Amino acid sequence: MKCAEQQGIDMYQLMEAAGHAVFDCVLAKYSHANHIIVLAGTGNNGGDAYVVARLINHSNMPVTVFSPKPQSKLRGDAEIARQSFLSHGGTIVGLEKLPDLVDELHPSLLIDGLLGTGFDGALRDEYRVALEFISTLSLPIIAIDLPSGLNGDTGHVVDFAIKATYTVTFVGLKVGLVTGDGPDYCGTLLFSGLGIEQCLNHSNIATATWLKSPIQAQLQKRKFNSHKGSFGHVVCIGGAVGMPGAIFMAAKSVLRSGAGKVTVITHPQNVTLINSLAPELMVFGSDGEMDQSIKDRISHADILVVGPSLSVAPWGESVFTQLVADDLLAHIPTILDADALNLLCKYYDPLVKNKNLNKWVLTPHPLEAARLLDISVLDVSKNRVAIARDIAHKFGAVVVLKGCGSIITDGVNVAINGSGNPGMATAGMGDVLAGVIAGVMTNFDKNETALQKSTQKAVFLHGLAGDITAKNGEIGIISTDVIELMPQALDICIK
Ligand SMILES: NC(=O)C1=CN([C@@H]2O[C@H](COP(=O)(O)OP(=O)(O)OC[C@H]3O[C@@H](n4cnc5c(N)ncnc54)[C@H](O)[C@@H]3O)[C@@H](O)[C@H]2O)[C@@H](O)CC1
Ligand SMILES: Nc1ncnc2c1ncn2[C@@H]1O[C@H](COP(=O)(O)OP(=O)(O)O)[C@@H](O)[C@H]1O
Ligand SMILES: [K+]
Numbered sequence: 001m002k003c004a005e006q007q008g009i010d011m012y013q014l015m016e017a018a019g020h021a022v023f024d025c026v027l028a029k030y031s032h033a034n035h036i037i038v039l040a041g042t043g044n045n046g047g048d049a050y051v052v053a054r055l056i057n058h059s060n061m062p063v064t065v066f067s068p069k070p071q072s073k074l075r076g077d078a079e080i081a082r083q084s085f086l087s088h089g090g091t092i093v094g095l096e097k098l099p100d101l102v103d104e105l106h107p108s109l110l111i112d113g114l115l116g117t118g119f120d121g122a123l124r125d126e127y128r129v130a131l132e133f134i135s136t137l138s139l140p141i142i143a144i145d146l147p148s149g150l151n152g153d154t155g156h157v158v159d160f161a162i163k164a165t166y167t168v169t170f171v172g173l174k175v176g177l178v179t180g181d182g183p184d185y186c187g188t189l190l191f192s193g194l195g196i197e198q199c200l201n202h203s204n205i206a207t208a209t210w211l212k213s214p215i216q217a218q219l220q221k222r223k224f225n226s227h228k229g230s231f232g233h234v235v236c237i238g239g240a241v242g243m244p245g246a247i248f249m250a251a252k253s254v255l256r257s258g259a260g261k262v263t264v265i266t267h268p269q270n271v272t273l274i275n276s277l278a279p280e281l282m283v284f285g286s287d288g289e290m291d292q293s294i295k296d297r298i299s300h301a302d303i304l305v306v307g308p309s310l311s312v313a314p315w316g317e318s319v320f321t322q323l324v325a326d327d328l329l330a331h332i333p334t335i336l337d338a339d340a341l342n343l344l345c346k347y348y349d350p351l352v353k354n355k356n357l358n359k360w361v362l363t364p365h366p367l368e369a370a371r372l373l374d375i376s377v378l379d380v381s382k383n384r385v386a387i388a389r390d391i392a393h394k395f396g397a398v399v400v401l402k403g404c405g406s407i408i409t410d411g412v413n414v415a416i417n418g419s420g421n422p423g424m425a426t427a428g429m430g431d432v433l434a435g436v437i438a439g440v441m442t443n444f445d446k447n448e449t450a451l452q453k454s455t456q457k458a459v460f461l462h463g464l465a466g467d468i469t470a471k472n473g474e475i476g477i478i479s480t481d482v483i484e485l486m487p488q489a490l491d492i493c494i495k
Pocket of ligand 3 (some may be wrong): 045112113114115116143144145146147148
Protein backbone atom coordinates (compact mmCIF):
# COMPACT_ATOMS: atom_id res chain seq x y z
CA MET A 1 0.00 0.00 0.00
CA LYS A 2 2.94 2.30 0.69
CA CYS A 3 3.94 1.80 -2.92
CA ALA A 4 0.45 2.81 -4.07
CA GLU A 5 0.73 5.92 -1.92
CA GLN A 6 4.12 6.74 -3.48
CA GLN A 7 2.56 6.43 -6.91
CA GLY A 8 0.03 9.10 -6.02
CA ILE A 9 -2.98 6.82 -5.63
CA ASP A 10 -5.72 8.25 -3.42
CA MET A 11 -5.72 6.15 -0.25
CA TYR A 12 -9.30 6.97 0.73
CA GLN A 13 -10.47 5.77 -2.69
CA LEU A 14 -8.65 2.50 -2.02
CA MET A 15 -10.40 2.18 1.32
CA GLU A 16 -13.74 2.73 -0.42
CA ALA A 17 -12.79 0.11 -3.03
CA ALA A 18 -11.80 -2.33 -0.26
CA GLY A 19 -15.12 -1.78 1.50
CA HIS A 20 -17.04 -2.33 -1.73
CA ALA A 21 -15.16 -5.58 -2.43
CA VAL A 22 -16.16 -6.93 1.00
CA PHE A 23 -19.73 -5.69 0.55
CA ASP A 24 -19.89 -7.57 -2.78
CA CYS A 25 -18.98 -10.71 -0.86
CA VAL A 26 -21.78 -10.01 1.66
CA LEU A 27 -24.30 -9.62 -1.17
CA ALA A 28 -23.05 -12.68 -3.05
CA LYS A 29 -22.96 -15.04 -0.07
CA TYR A 30 -25.17 -13.64 2.70
CA SER A 31 -27.78 -11.37 1.08
CA HIS A 32 -30.43 -12.68 3.51
CA ALA A 33 -28.35 -12.07 6.64
CA ASN A 34 -30.36 -11.19 9.70
CA HIS A 35 -28.29 -8.78 11.80
CA ILE A 36 -24.66 -8.21 10.79
CA ILE A 37 -21.97 -7.52 13.37
CA VAL A 38 -18.95 -5.58 12.10
CA LEU A 39 -15.75 -5.42 14.15
CA ALA A 40 -13.82 -2.25 13.36
CA GLY A 41 -10.28 -1.78 14.71
CA THR A 42 -8.34 1.41 15.19
CA GLY A 43 -6.27 1.33 11.99
CA ASN A 44 -7.07 1.28 8.29
CA ASN A 45 -8.47 -2.25 8.47
CA GLY A 46 -11.07 -0.65 10.76
CA GLY A 47 -11.51 2.07 8.12
CA ASP A 48 -12.42 -0.60 5.56
CA ALA A 49 -14.87 -2.02 8.09
CA TYR A 50 -16.64 1.33 8.49
CA VAL A 51 -17.05 1.56 4.70
CA VAL A 52 -18.61 -1.93 4.60
CA ALA A 53 -20.86 -1.08 7.56
CA ARG A 54 -22.04 2.09 5.81
CA LEU A 55 -22.86 0.14 2.64
CA ILE A 56 -24.73 -2.52 4.62
CA ASN A 57 -26.66 0.17 6.49
CA HIS A 58 -27.45 1.91 3.22
CA SER A 59 -28.94 -1.28 1.81
CA ASN A 60 -31.28 -1.46 4.85
CA MET A 61 -29.71 -4.56 6.37
CA PRO A 62 -29.42 -4.29 10.18
CA VAL A 63 -25.81 -3.68 11.25
CA THR A 64 -23.94 -2.78 14.45
CA VAL A 65 -20.25 -1.88 14.62
CA PHE A 66 -18.22 -2.97 17.65
CA SER A 67 -14.96 -1.17 18.20
CA PRO A 68 -12.22 -1.28 20.83
CA LYS A 69 -11.37 1.79 22.86
CA PRO A 70 -10.64 4.55 22.02
CA GLN A 71 -13.63 4.93 19.70
CA SER A 72 -13.33 8.70 19.79
CA LYS A 73 -10.81 9.61 17.12
CA LEU A 74 -9.11 7.45 14.53
CA ARG A 75 -6.47 8.75 12.16
CA GLY A 76 -6.71 9.93 8.57
CA ASP A 77 -8.79 7.91 6.14
CA ALA A 78 -10.13 5.56 8.81
CA GLU A 79 -11.60 8.54 10.69
CA ILE A 80 -13.19 9.83 7.46
CA ALA A 81 -14.77 6.39 6.94
CA ARG A 82 -16.00 6.30 10.57
CA GLN A 83 -17.51 9.79 10.34
CA SER A 84 -19.21 8.88 7.09
CA PHE A 85 -20.75 5.79 8.74
CA LEU A 86 -21.95 7.86 11.71
CA SER A 87 -23.38 10.61 9.51
CA HIS A 88 -25.43 7.97 7.68
CA GLY A 89 -27.03 6.95 10.97
CA GLY A 90 -24.65 4.12 11.92
CA THR A 91 -24.32 2.71 15.45
CA ILE A 92 -20.96 2.04 17.16
CA VAL A 93 -20.71 0.12 20.44
CA GLY A 94 -17.69 -0.74 22.63
CA LEU A 95 -16.16 -4.14 21.85
CA GLU A 96 -16.46 -5.16 25.50
CA LYS A 97 -20.27 -4.99 25.21
CA LEU A 98 -20.41 -7.70 22.54
CA PRO A 99 -21.11 -10.64 24.91
CA ASP A 100 -24.02 -8.74 26.55
CA LEU A 101 -25.64 -7.70 23.27
CA VAL A 102 -25.19 -10.74 21.11
CA ASP A 103 -28.37 -12.57 22.22
CA GLU A 104 -30.45 -9.46 21.69
CA LEU A 105 -29.08 -8.80 18.19
CA HIS A 106 -29.38 -12.36 16.85
CA PRO A 107 -26.56 -11.85 14.35
CA SER A 108 -26.22 -14.22 11.41
CA LEU A 109 -22.92 -12.85 10.02
CA LEU A 110 -19.79 -11.25 11.43
CA ILE A 111 -17.36 -9.08 9.50
CA ASP A 112 -13.86 -8.88 10.91
CA GLY A 113 -12.14 -5.55 10.35
CA LEU A 114 -10.26 -5.51 13.63
CA LEU A 115 -6.66 -6.05 12.51
CA GLY A 116 -5.03 -6.16 9.11
CA THR A 117 -1.48 -5.85 7.87
CA GLY A 118 -0.52 -3.50 10.71
CA PHE A 119 -0.92 -6.27 13.31
CA ASP A 120 2.26 -7.44 14.96
CA GLY A 121 3.31 -9.44 18.03
CA ALA A 122 0.76 -11.01 20.38
CA LEU A 123 -2.86 -9.87 20.63
CA ARG A 124 -3.57 -7.27 23.27
CA ASP A 125 -5.84 -8.69 26.02
CA GLU A 126 -8.99 -6.82 25.01
CA TYR A 127 -8.69 -8.20 21.47
CA ARG A 128 -7.90 -11.74 22.54
CA VAL A 129 -10.89 -11.89 24.89
CA ALA A 130 -13.17 -10.63 22.10
CA LEU A 131 -11.79 -13.07 19.52
CA GLU A 132 -12.11 -16.01 21.90
CA PHE A 133 -15.73 -15.06 22.60
CA ILE A 134 -16.47 -14.75 18.88
CA SER A 135 -15.13 -18.23 18.25
CA THR A 136 -17.86 -19.62 20.53
CA LEU A 137 -20.67 -18.10 18.41
CA SER A 138 -20.42 -20.41 15.36
CA LEU A 139 -21.21 -17.50 13.02
CA PRO A 140 -19.99 -17.31 9.44
CA ILE A 141 -17.21 -14.74 9.29
CA ILE A 142 -15.90 -12.58 6.45
CA ALA A 143 -12.39 -11.33 7.27
CA ILE A 144 -11.27 -8.05 5.75
CA ASP A 145 -7.82 -8.44 4.17
CA LEU A 146 -6.77 -11.12 6.66
CA PRO A 147 -8.22 -12.84 9.73
CA SER A 148 -7.42 -10.81 12.85
CA GLY A 149 -4.65 -12.43 14.88
CA LEU A 150 -2.92 -13.96 11.84
CA ASN A 151 0.32 -12.30 10.83
CA GLY A 152 -0.03 -11.58 7.11
CA ASP A 153 3.72 -11.48 6.53
CA THR A 154 4.62 -14.77 8.21
CA GLY A 155 1.54 -17.00 8.44
CA HIS A 156 2.10 -17.39 12.17
CA VAL A 157 -0.56 -17.22 14.87
CA VAL A 158 1.00 -16.35 18.22
CA ASP A 159 -1.93 -17.19 20.48
CA PHE A 160 -5.36 -16.81 18.90
CA ALA A 161 -6.90 -15.73 15.59
CA ILE A 162 -10.28 -15.55 13.90
CA LYS A 163 -11.22 -18.56 11.80
CA ALA A 164 -12.87 -16.96 8.80
CA THR A 165 -15.32 -18.50 6.35
CA TYR A 166 -14.15 -16.10 3.63
CA THR A 167 -11.19 -13.75 3.53
CA VAL A 168 -11.42 -10.90 1.05
CA THR A 169 -7.83 -9.82 0.55
CA PHE A 170 -6.48 -6.89 -1.40
CA VAL A 171 -3.89 -6.31 -4.13
CA GLY A 172 -0.70 -8.44 -3.80
CA LEU A 173 -0.39 -11.92 -2.33
CA LYS A 174 0.22 -11.85 1.41
CA VAL A 175 2.37 -14.91 2.02
CA GLY A 176 0.92 -15.36 5.51
CA LEU A 177 -2.43 -16.31 3.99
CA VAL A 178 -1.03 -19.31 2.13
CA THR A 179 1.69 -20.80 4.31
CA GLY A 180 2.03 -22.07 7.90
CA ASP A 181 -1.12 -21.39 9.94
CA GLY A 182 -2.67 -19.18 7.22
CA PRO A 183 -4.78 -21.74 5.32
CA ASP A 184 -6.38 -22.97 8.56
CA TYR A 185 -7.68 -19.47 9.35
CA CYS A 186 -8.55 -17.88 5.98
CA GLY A 187 -11.39 -20.08 4.78
CA THR A 188 -12.01 -19.40 1.10
CA LEU A 189 -9.68 -16.71 -0.25
CA LEU A 190 -11.16 -14.03 -2.49
CA PHE A 191 -8.86 -11.50 -4.16
CA SER A 192 -9.60 -7.92 -5.09
CA GLY A 193 -7.03 -5.81 -6.94
CA LEU A 194 -8.85 -2.59 -5.88
CA GLY A 195 -8.35 -1.41 -9.47
CA ILE A 196 -4.61 -0.80 -8.95
CA GLU A 197 -3.12 -4.18 -9.79
CA GLN A 198 -1.86 -2.95 -13.17
CA CYS A 199 -0.09 -0.01 -11.60
CA LEU A 200 1.59 -2.23 -9.02
CA ASN A 201 2.59 -4.79 -11.65
CA HIS A 202 4.73 -2.09 -13.20
CA SER A 203 6.37 -1.05 -9.94
CA ASN A 204 8.97 -3.85 -9.82
CA ILE A 205 8.10 -4.87 -6.27
CA ALA A 206 9.45 -8.34 -5.61
CA THR A 207 6.57 -10.51 -4.44
CA ALA A 208 6.17 -14.21 -3.88
CA THR A 209 4.60 -16.42 -6.52
CA TRP A 210 1.74 -18.62 -5.37
CA LEU A 211 1.81 -21.95 -7.20
CA LYS A 212 -1.82 -22.77 -7.65
CA SER A 213 -2.37 -23.75 -11.27
CA PRO A 214 -0.98 -26.54 -13.48
CA ILE A 215 -0.02 -23.83 -15.99
CA GLN A 216 2.73 -22.85 -13.54
CA ALA A 217 4.21 -26.35 -13.76
CA GLN A 218 4.06 -26.75 -17.51
CA LEU A 219 6.22 -29.46 -19.04
CA GLN A 220 7.18 -29.88 -22.69
CA LYS A 221 5.53 -32.67 -24.59
CA ARG A 222 8.16 -35.30 -25.42
CA LYS A 223 9.45 -35.69 -28.91
CA PHE A 224 8.41 -38.99 -30.49
CA ASN A 225 12.06 -39.49 -31.31
CA SER A 226 13.20 -39.82 -27.67
CA HIS A 227 15.29 -42.47 -25.94
CA LYS A 228 16.19 -43.14 -22.31
CA GLY A 229 19.40 -41.17 -22.66
CA SER A 230 17.33 -38.07 -23.48
CA PHE A 231 16.00 -37.94 -19.94
CA GLY A 232 18.88 -38.11 -17.59
CA HIS A 233 20.45 -40.59 -15.23
CA VAL A 234 19.70 -40.06 -11.55
CA VAL A 235 21.71 -41.74 -8.79
CA CYS A 236 20.00 -42.07 -5.40
CA ILE A 237 22.21 -42.65 -2.37
CA GLY A 238 20.84 -43.82 0.97
CA GLY A 239 19.32 -46.76 2.84
CA ALA A 240 21.41 -47.79 5.81
CA VAL A 241 21.26 -51.39 7.00
CA GLY A 242 17.67 -52.44 7.66
CA MET A 243 16.25 -49.20 6.19
CA PRO A 244 15.52 -49.81 2.52
CA GLY A 245 12.09 -48.11 2.45
CA ALA A 246 12.94 -44.43 2.13
CA ILE A 247 15.60 -44.78 -0.55
CA PHE A 248 13.37 -47.19 -2.46
CA MET A 249 10.47 -44.68 -2.40
CA ALA A 250 12.73 -41.83 -3.47
CA ALA A 251 14.17 -43.87 -6.37
CA LYS A 252 10.75 -45.14 -7.50
CA SER A 253 9.51 -41.54 -7.45
CA VAL A 254 12.37 -40.51 -9.72
CA LEU A 255 11.30 -43.21 -12.19
CA ARG A 256 7.63 -42.19 -11.94
CA SER A 257 8.58 -38.54 -12.61
CA GLY A 258 10.13 -39.21 -15.96
CA ALA A 259 13.86 -39.96 -15.53
CA GLY A 260 15.48 -42.14 -18.20
CA LYS A 261 17.62 -44.23 -15.82
CA VAL A 262 17.79 -44.55 -12.04
CA THR A 263 20.56 -46.13 -10.00
CA VAL A 264 20.44 -46.78 -6.25
CA ILE A 265 23.52 -46.99 -4.06
CA THR A 266 22.66 -48.50 -0.72
CA HIS A 267 23.84 -50.83 2.03
CA PRO A 268 24.60 -54.30 0.55
CA GLN A 269 21.88 -55.91 2.68
CA ASN A 270 19.16 -53.82 0.95
CA VAL A 271 20.10 -54.64 -2.63
CA THR A 272 18.00 -57.79 -3.17
CA LEU A 273 14.87 -56.33 -1.62
CA ILE A 274 15.00 -53.06 -3.57
CA ASN A 275 15.67 -54.94 -6.80
CA SER A 276 12.68 -57.17 -6.25
CA LEU A 277 10.43 -54.20 -5.42
CA ALA A 278 11.37 -52.38 -8.64
CA PRO A 279 13.39 -54.32 -11.21
CA GLU A 280 13.62 -51.12 -13.30
CA LEU A 281 16.14 -49.78 -10.77
CA MET A 282 19.86 -50.55 -10.98
CA VAL A 283 20.90 -51.28 -7.41
CA PHE A 284 24.48 -51.46 -6.09
CA GLY A 285 25.71 -52.16 -2.57
CA SER A 286 28.40 -50.25 -0.75
CA ASP A 287 29.73 -51.28 2.64
CA GLY A 288 30.50 -47.65 3.44
CA GLU A 289 33.82 -47.50 1.61
CA MET A 290 33.10 -46.21 -1.87
CA ASP A 291 35.20 -48.11 -4.38
CA GLN A 292 36.20 -46.60 -7.71
CA SER A 293 33.39 -48.26 -9.68
CA ILE A 294 30.79 -46.69 -7.39
CA LYS A 295 32.50 -43.31 -7.53
CA ASP A 296 32.50 -43.55 -11.34
CA ARG A 297 28.78 -44.25 -11.41
CA ILE A 298 28.14 -41.26 -9.20
CA SER A 299 30.38 -38.92 -11.15
CA HIS A 300 28.60 -39.81 -14.41
CA ALA A 301 25.15 -39.05 -13.02
CA ASP A 302 23.13 -36.07 -14.25
CA ILE A 303 21.43 -35.57 -10.88
CA LEU A 304 21.98 -37.00 -7.39
CA VAL A 305 19.53 -37.60 -4.55
CA VAL A 306 21.34 -38.03 -1.24
CA GLY A 307 19.87 -38.69 2.16
CA PRO A 308 16.72 -40.83 2.39
CA SER A 309 17.33 -43.31 5.23
CA LEU A 310 21.07 -42.62 4.97
CA SER A 311 21.22 -42.46 8.79
CA VAL A 312 23.70 -40.52 10.85
CA ALA A 313 25.27 -43.78 12.10
CA PRO A 314 28.72 -44.91 10.81
CA TRP A 315 27.57 -46.23 7.40
CA GLY A 316 25.71 -43.04 6.47
CA GLU A 317 28.41 -40.83 7.91
CA SER A 318 31.11 -42.65 5.97
CA VAL A 319 29.18 -42.44 2.67
CA PHE A 320 28.37 -38.76 3.15
CA THR A 321 31.86 -37.65 4.14
CA GLN A 322 33.41 -39.46 1.16
CA LEU A 323 30.92 -37.86 -1.23
CA VAL A 324 31.90 -34.45 0.05
CA ALA A 325 35.61 -35.10 0.40
CA ASP A 326 35.86 -36.42 -3.17
CA ASP A 327 33.96 -33.38 -4.46
CA LEU A 328 31.26 -35.64 -5.87
CA LEU A 329 28.52 -33.29 -4.68
CA ALA A 330 30.15 -30.11 -5.90
CA HIS A 331 29.54 -30.32 -9.63
CA ILE A 332 26.36 -32.35 -10.09
CA PRO A 333 22.92 -30.93 -9.25
CA THR A 334 22.10 -32.65 -5.97
CA ILE A 335 18.96 -32.95 -3.87
CA LEU A 336 19.94 -33.25 -0.21
CA ASP A 337 17.20 -34.60 2.03
CA ALA A 338 16.66 -36.16 5.46
CA ASP A 339 19.87 -37.47 7.07
CA ALA A 340 22.05 -35.74 4.47
CA LEU A 341 20.75 -32.49 5.96
CA ASN A 342 21.56 -33.67 9.46
CA LEU A 343 25.06 -34.65 8.35
CA LEU A 344 25.38 -31.36 6.53
CA CYS A 345 24.93 -29.59 9.89
CA LYS A 346 27.70 -31.68 11.39
CA TYR A 347 30.19 -31.46 8.51
CA TYR A 348 29.36 -28.05 7.12
CA ASP A 349 32.45 -26.33 8.40
CA PRO A 350 35.26 -28.80 7.85
CA LEU A 351 34.06 -30.38 4.63
CA VAL A 352 31.49 -28.36 2.86
CA LYS A 353 32.35 -24.70 3.25
CA ASN A 354 34.15 -22.96 0.42
CA LYS A 355 33.21 -25.53 -2.20
CA ASN A 356 31.21 -24.75 -5.30
CA LEU A 357 27.87 -25.84 -3.95
CA ASN A 358 25.41 -23.74 -5.87
CA LYS A 359 23.82 -26.74 -7.53
CA TRP A 360 22.09 -28.00 -4.42
CA VAL A 361 18.45 -28.30 -3.53
CA LEU A 362 17.92 -28.72 0.21
CA THR A 363 14.51 -30.07 1.27
CA PRO A 364 14.22 -29.61 5.05
CA HIS A 365 11.04 -30.05 7.07
CA PRO A 366 10.82 -27.53 9.93
CA LEU A 367 12.90 -29.60 12.38
CA GLU A 368 15.67 -30.09 9.82
CA ALA A 369 15.49 -26.38 8.97
CA ALA A 370 15.91 -25.55 12.65
CA ARG A 371 18.99 -27.76 12.82
CA LEU A 372 20.49 -26.19 9.69
CA LEU A 373 20.39 -22.77 11.36
CA ASP A 374 20.78 -23.93 14.96
CA ILE A 375 17.49 -22.38 16.04
CA SER A 376 14.21 -23.74 17.42
CA VAL A 377 11.29 -25.15 15.43
CA LEU A 378 9.17 -22.29 16.82
CA ASP A 379 11.64 -19.81 15.32
CA VAL A 380 11.11 -21.53 11.97
CA SER A 381 7.31 -21.39 12.12
CA LYS A 382 7.36 -17.74 13.21
CA ASN A 383 8.70 -16.70 9.82
CA ARG A 384 8.91 -19.48 7.27
CA VAL A 385 9.85 -17.33 4.29
CA ALA A 386 12.68 -15.54 6.10
CA ILE A 387 14.06 -18.83 7.43
CA ALA A 388 13.98 -20.51 4.02
CA ARG A 389 15.84 -17.51 2.60
CA ASP A 390 18.43 -17.64 5.40
CA ILE A 391 19.14 -21.32 4.66
CA ALA A 392 19.39 -20.56 0.93
CA HIS A 393 21.94 -17.83 1.64
CA LYS A 394 23.93 -19.88 4.14
CA PHE A 395 24.34 -22.87 1.81
CA GLY A 396 24.12 -21.17 -1.57
CA ALA A 397 21.27 -23.52 -2.43
CA VAL A 398 17.66 -23.67 -3.52
CA VAL A 399 15.64 -24.50 -0.42
CA VAL A 400 12.28 -26.21 -0.09
CA LEU A 401 10.94 -25.58 3.40
CA LYS A 402 8.27 -28.28 3.54
CA GLY A 403 4.85 -28.29 5.20
CA CYS A 404 1.56 -26.53 4.56
CA GLY A 405 2.40 -23.99 1.83
CA SER A 406 5.95 -25.26 1.15
CA ILE A 407 8.35 -22.42 0.39
CA ILE A 408 10.76 -22.66 -2.51
CA THR A 409 13.52 -20.07 -2.63
CA ASP A 410 17.00 -19.49 -3.98
CA GLY A 411 17.34 -16.61 -1.54
CA VAL A 412 15.96 -14.07 -4.00
CA ASN A 413 12.94 -15.56 -5.76
CA VAL A 414 10.23 -16.96 -3.51
CA ALA A 415 7.39 -19.30 -4.46
CA ILE A 416 4.76 -20.75 -2.15
CA ASN A 417 3.16 -24.03 -3.08
CA GLY A 418 -0.61 -24.10 -3.29
CA SER A 419 -1.08 -27.80 -4.08
CA GLY A 420 -1.14 -30.69 -1.61
CA ASN A 421 -3.28 -31.51 1.41
CA PRO A 422 -2.98 -32.55 5.07
CA GLY A 423 -3.39 -36.21 4.09
CA MET A 424 0.22 -35.88 2.92
CA ALA A 425 1.41 -35.46 6.50
CA THR A 426 2.49 -39.10 6.60
CA ALA A 427 5.78 -40.99 6.69
CA GLY A 428 7.73 -41.18 3.47
CA MET A 429 6.07 -38.26 1.71
CA GLY A 430 9.31 -36.25 1.91
CA ASP A 431 11.30 -39.11 0.35
CA VAL A 432 8.83 -39.06 -2.51
CA LEU A 433 9.32 -35.30 -2.88
CA ALA A 434 13.11 -35.66 -3.08
CA GLY A 435 12.68 -38.20 -5.88
CA VAL A 436 10.08 -36.13 -7.69
CA ILE A 437 12.37 -33.08 -7.71
CA ALA A 438 15.16 -35.10 -9.33
CA GLY A 439 12.80 -36.82 -11.78
CA VAL A 440 11.09 -33.61 -12.85
CA MET A 441 14.49 -31.95 -13.30
CA THR A 442 15.49 -34.52 -15.89
CA ASN A 443 12.85 -32.90 -18.10
CA PHE A 444 14.64 -29.54 -18.05
CA ASP A 445 17.93 -27.89 -18.96
CA LYS A 446 20.72 -28.61 -16.54
CA ASN A 447 21.86 -25.04 -16.06
CA GLU A 448 21.70 -23.39 -12.67
CA THR A 449 19.06 -20.81 -13.48
CA ALA A 450 16.64 -23.67 -14.08
CA LEU A 451 17.08 -25.00 -10.55
CA GLN A 452 14.62 -22.69 -8.79
CA LYS A 453 12.03 -22.97 -11.58
CA SER A 454 12.23 -26.75 -11.95
CA THR A 455 12.11 -27.22 -8.17
CA GLN A 456 8.97 -25.05 -8.02
CA LYS A 457 7.34 -27.18 -10.69
CA ALA A 458 8.32 -30.40 -8.94
CA VAL A 459 6.95 -29.28 -5.58
CA PHE A 460 3.66 -28.30 -7.24
CA LEU A 461 3.49 -31.64 -9.11
CA HIS A 462 4.14 -33.63 -5.92
CA GLY A 463 1.26 -31.82 -4.21
CA LEU A 464 -0.94 -32.29 -7.27
CA ALA A 465 -0.30 -36.06 -7.20
CA GLY A 466 -1.24 -35.94 -3.50
CA ASP A 467 -4.46 -34.11 -4.37
CA ILE A 468 -5.35 -36.66 -7.07
CA THR A 469 -4.68 -39.45 -4.57
CA ALA A 470 -6.91 -37.72 -2.00
CA LYS A 471 -9.91 -37.69 -4.34
CA ASN A 472 -10.95 -41.03 -2.81
CA GLY A 473 -10.39 -39.76 0.73
CA GLU A 474 -7.72 -37.53 2.21
CA ILE A 475 -6.94 -39.23 5.50
CA GLY A 476 -5.07 -42.48 5.06
CA ILE A 477 -3.35 -41.83 1.74
CA ILE A 478 0.15 -43.29 1.76
CA SER A 479 3.36 -42.28 0.06
CA THR A 480 3.46 -45.21 -2.37
CA ASP A 481 -0.07 -44.25 -3.59
CA VAL A 482 1.24 -40.79 -4.46
CA ILE A 483 4.21 -42.26 -6.35
CA GLU A 484 1.87 -44.31 -8.54
CA LEU A 485 -0.20 -41.23 -9.45
CA MET A 486 2.75 -39.06 -10.49
CA PRO A 487 2.18 -39.89 -14.19
CA GLN A 488 -1.37 -38.47 -13.92
CA ALA A 489 -0.07 -35.28 -12.31
CA LEU A 490 2.60 -34.92 -15.02
CA ASP A 491 0.02 -35.53 -17.71
CA ILE A 492 -2.14 -32.64 -16.43
CA CYS A 493 0.85 -30.30 -16.77
CA ILE A 494 2.04 -31.27 -20.24
CA LYS A 495 1.55 -28.49 -22.79
N1 LIG B 1 -4.85 3.38 2.82
C1 LIG B 1 -4.30 2.19 2.87
O1 LIG B 1 -3.09 2.00 3.16
C2 LIG B 1 -5.20 1.06 2.65
C3 LIG B 1 -5.18 0.03 3.59
N2 LIG B 1 -6.08 -0.91 3.55
C4 LIG B 1 -6.40 -1.60 4.83
O2 LIG B 1 -5.58 -1.16 5.86
C5 LIG B 1 -4.98 -2.24 6.54
C6 LIG B 1 -3.65 -1.82 7.11
O3 LIG B 1 -3.91 -0.72 7.93
P1 LIG B 1 -2.98 -0.28 9.15
O4 LIG B 1 -1.58 -0.17 8.69
O5 LIG B 1 -3.61 0.92 9.75
O6 LIG B 1 -3.02 -1.49 10.13
P2 LIG B 1 -4.22 -2.27 10.87
O7 LIG B 1 -5.53 -1.65 10.63
O8 LIG B 1 -4.03 -3.71 10.59
O9 LIG B 1 -3.83 -2.17 12.41
C7 LIG B 1 -3.28 -1.08 13.03
C8 LIG B 1 -3.85 -1.02 14.43
O10 LIG B 1 -3.71 -2.27 15.08
C9 LIG B 1 -3.11 -2.07 16.33
N3 LIG B 1 -2.28 -3.25 16.66
C10 LIG B 1 -1.10 -3.62 16.12
N4 LIG B 1 -0.63 -4.74 16.70
C11 LIG B 1 -1.55 -5.07 17.64
C12 LIG B 1 -1.62 -6.14 18.59
N5 LIG B 1 -0.64 -7.05 18.70
N6 LIG B 1 -2.71 -6.22 19.39
C13 LIG B 1 -3.69 -5.30 19.27
N7 LIG B 1 -3.65 -4.26 18.42
C14 LIG B 1 -2.60 -4.15 17.61
C15 LIG B 1 -2.29 -0.81 16.20
O11 LIG B 1 -2.17 -0.19 17.44
C16 LIG B 1 -3.13 0.02 15.25
O12 LIG B 1 -4.10 0.75 15.93
C17 LIG B 1 -4.93 -3.35 5.52
O13 LIG B 1 -4.89 -4.61 6.11
C18 LIG B 1 -6.21 -3.09 4.74
O14 LIG B 1 -7.31 -3.70 5.38
C19 LIG B 1 -7.23 -0.77 2.61
O15 LIG B 1 -8.08 0.16 3.16
C20 LIG B 1 -6.83 -0.23 1.30
C21 LIG B 1 -6.14 1.10 1.51
N1 LIG C 1 -0.60 -30.22 5.58
C1 LIG C 1 0.09 -30.37 4.44
N2 LIG C 1 -0.26 -29.69 3.33
C2 LIG C 1 0.46 -29.84 2.20
N3 LIG C 1 1.55 -30.64 2.07
C3 LIG C 1 1.94 -31.33 3.14
C4 LIG C 1 1.25 -31.24 4.38
N4 LIG C 1 1.88 -32.04 5.28
C5 LIG C 1 2.93 -32.59 4.64
N5 LIG C 1 2.96 -32.18 3.35
C6 LIG C 1 4.00 -32.51 2.37
O1 LIG C 1 4.42 -33.87 2.50
C7 LIG C 1 5.85 -33.97 2.53
C8 LIG C 1 6.27 -34.48 3.92
O2 LIG C 1 7.67 -34.47 4.03
P1 LIG C 1 8.45 -34.94 5.35
O3 LIG C 1 7.90 -34.24 6.53
O4 LIG C 1 9.90 -34.81 5.06
O5 LIG C 1 8.07 -36.45 5.44
P2 LIG C 1 9.00 -37.74 5.69
O6 LIG C 1 10.14 -37.28 6.54
O7 LIG C 1 8.16 -38.73 6.40
O8 LIG C 1 9.40 -38.23 4.35
C9 LIG C 1 6.36 -32.57 2.22
O9 LIG C 1 6.53 -32.38 0.84
C10 LIG C 1 5.23 -31.68 2.72
O10 LIG C 1 5.20 -30.41 2.14
K1 LIG D 1 -9.22 -8.36 9.63
